[in-house]
Structures are given as structure tokens and as C-alpha cells.
Amino acid sequence: MKALLGSLFFAVTSLSAFDYALKPERITSDVTCFFGAPEVMNKTNNGNIVNSCYIDTGEGYVVVDTGPSYAYAQSAYNAMQRIKPLPVKLVINTHIHDDHWLGNGFFTQNGVSVVGSDDFLHNVNVHEATRMQNTISPAAYEGTVSTLPTEIILESTRKKVGNQDIELKLISRTAHTAKDLVVYLPKLGVLFAGDLVFNDRLPSVKGGNINGWITTLEELEAMGALHVIGGHGRNTDKNSSKMTHEYLTQMRSEIRFAIESGLGIDETIKKVQMVEYQKYKLYDAMQSGNVEASYRVLEWE
Numbered sequence: 001m002k003a004l005l006g007s008l009f010f011a012v013t014s015l016s017a018f019d020y021a022l023k024p025e026r027i028t029s030d031v032t033c034f035f036g037a038p039e040v041m042n043k044t045n046n047g048n049i050v051n052s053c054y055i056d057t058g059e060g061y062v063v064v065d066t067g068p069s070y071a072y073a074q075s076a077y078n079a080m081q082r083i084k085p086l087p088v089k090l091v092i093n094t095h096i097h098d099d100h101w102l103g104n105g106f107f108t109q110n111g112v113s114v115v116g117s118d119d120f121l122h123n124v125n126v127h128e129a130t131r132m133q134n135t136i137s138p139a140a141y142e143g144t145v146s147t148l149p150t151e152i153i154l155e156s157t158r159k160k161v162g163n164q165d166i167e168l169k170l171i172s173r174t175a176h177t178a179k180d181l182v183v184y185l186p187k188l189g190v191l192f193a194g195d196l197v198f199n200d201r202l203p204s205v206k207g208g209n210i211n212g213w214i215t216t217l218e219e220l221e222a223m224g225a226l227h228v229i230g231g232h233g234r235n236t237d238k239n240s241s242k243m244t245h246e247y248l249t250q251m252r253s254e255i256r257f258a259i260e261s262g263l264g265i266d267e268t269i270k271k272v273q274m275v276e277y278q279k280y281k282l283y284d285a286m287q288s289g290n291v292e293a294s295y296r297v298l299e300w301e
């Protein structure tokens with residue numbers, strides 16, 4: 001049966017036309033990732049702005065995040081089959097933003113379980129057109145169906161797949177989103193932090209909570225992982241959360257100071273420019289919105 005599933009799985013993958021030409025990059029002996037561009041989604045990158053990873057468990061792969069479309073998931077899968085032809089045993093979705101999970105359908109159509117938090121049930125409407133659908137080229141989006149996780153978890157858990165113990169840590173407070181899920185491999189010291197960790201581009205705070213995010217980063221850093229792989233950006237060393245952590249901490253202290261000085265939200269947005277972060281991609285698109293979202297949390301302190 002295992003062999004049958006493997007061969008079926010492989011046969012299905014040649015149907016879709018669009019090829020993202022993804023380049024797998026090895027992080028450790030058992031972890032390979034695809035790194036997206038530090039950009040907003042558009043018709044050129046077709047949503048390849050996000051990181052997704054494959055964990056080799058000896059008897060199959062575990063996939064962390066499935067990317068922006070069916071064709072993306074297929075391109076990643078095909079690239080991994082060229083490295084080592086193993087079936088996919090399990091898929092994990094770190095959070096509900098649609099650049100991270102719209103490839104789910106590629107796996108569920110082949111009977112693979114997808115694990116995610118109950119945030120998907122509360123805050124994703126599969127009948128609505130997605131942001132991705134409205135933005136990337138129809139050819140790249142073709143075949144994509146909004147597909148929720150098939151296994152909803154309400155608390156942290158662990159799974160044994162092949163030779164890997166996989167810890168699924170559900171963050172219990174709003175941080176980047178209401179329910180962020182991180183994945184830890186104790187044997188390899190690899191932490192998949194989802195969008196709790198950004199590099200190369202400015203994080204997006206909208207829909208999150210700056211206080212919860214900072215507290216969560218403190219907890220993740222205390223785990224002492226050797227490799228921390230974020231949802232965006234190429235840095236995967238043990239200190240890769242530093243940029244996000246420092247950015248949020250500085251922003252919080254500047255906004256708190258503005259609030260104490262009696263500044264309103266518009267004045268605070270003008271004041272908290274954090275020009276040293278202008279060198280990062282998406283600064284112009286994100287900074288004002290990040291200050292606004294954080295002000296609305298901090299004004300109640």
C-alpha cells in the first residue's frame with residue numbers, strides 16, 4: 001500500500017502546467033527549504049514570497065507550510081522527489097495567512113493529513129476569493145482550492161514520524177496571529193517559527209499583538225534551537241529571530257513613549273519612523289500599518 005500511494009502520488013504531479021522552478025536549499029542533513037523573495041505577492045513572483053520546508057524522516061517527508069498555490073506545492077514536491085523519492089507523510093500549517101497554506105489541496109487530494117490550529121475554522125472562509133487569487137497570475141493559481149487542515153489541534157502535541165520526534169507547539173496568545181503554531185525537531189535542534197520570525201523584510205504586525213509576539217519570541221529564544229527558520233527571509237541560524245525581536249521591541253518603546261507624551265495615533269505614526277529599518281524590504285508598505293496596529297494595543301496599557 002505504501003508503494004502504491006507513493007507511485008500514485010508521483011503520477012498526479014505532472015498534470016498542472018505552471019512551474020515555479022523552486023530551488024531547494026539544504027539547512028541540515030534532514031531539513032531542506034524553499035526560500036521566497038522578500039516582496040509582496042504579485043504576478044511576477046506569483047506568491048513565491050514565503051518559506052516552506054521538507055523534513056526527511058527516513059520513511060517519508062513532513063512538510064512545513066505548503067505555499068501560495070497548488071502549483072507551488074507541486075513544484076516543491078517535484079524538486080524534493082528529484083533529491084530523494086519519498087512519500088509525504090504529514091503536512092503542518094503554521095498559521096492562517098494564505099501565502100503559507102494554499103498548497104494544501106495538492107497533498108489532501110492524495111490522502112495526506114494536514115495539521116493546523118482551530119484558527120483556520122474561526123478565521124478562514126474557504127468560500128471567499130483569496131488575497132492570492134486576486135493578485136497572482138491565473139496560470140499560477142490554477143488548480144488551487146482553499147483547503148483547510150484535516151486535523152485541527154487545540155493544544156500543543158507531538159508526533160513521531162519515521163525517525164523524527166516532531167513537537168508541535170501551539171502559541172497560547174495572539175502573537176503574529178491569534179494562533180501561531182511552531183514546529184521543533186529536538187534531535188536536530190531545528191525550530192520552524194513560521195511568521196514569528198521575519199528576515200530581509202519588515203514583519204507584518206496587523207492582525208497580531210506586539211506584546212504577545214515579543215513574549216513569544218522570548219520563549220522561543222529560550223529553547224536554544226541551533227537553526228531557527230522563519231516564514232520569510234533567508235537567515236536560518238540560531239539568532240535569526242533577532243531582527244524581528246529588536247524591531248518589535250524598539251517599536252513598542254517608541255510608541256509607549258509617544259503615548260506617554262500625549263500623542264494621538266496619527267502623530268505617533270508620523271513620529272515612529274524607525275529610519276534604521278528603511279533598508280529592509282517592504283518598509284514603505286508596512287511601517288505605518290505596524291505602528292497603527294501596535295498603538296491600538298498599547299494605548300490600553
Ligand SMILES: [Zn+2]
Nearest residue numbers: 095097176195
Ligand atoms: Zn503571516
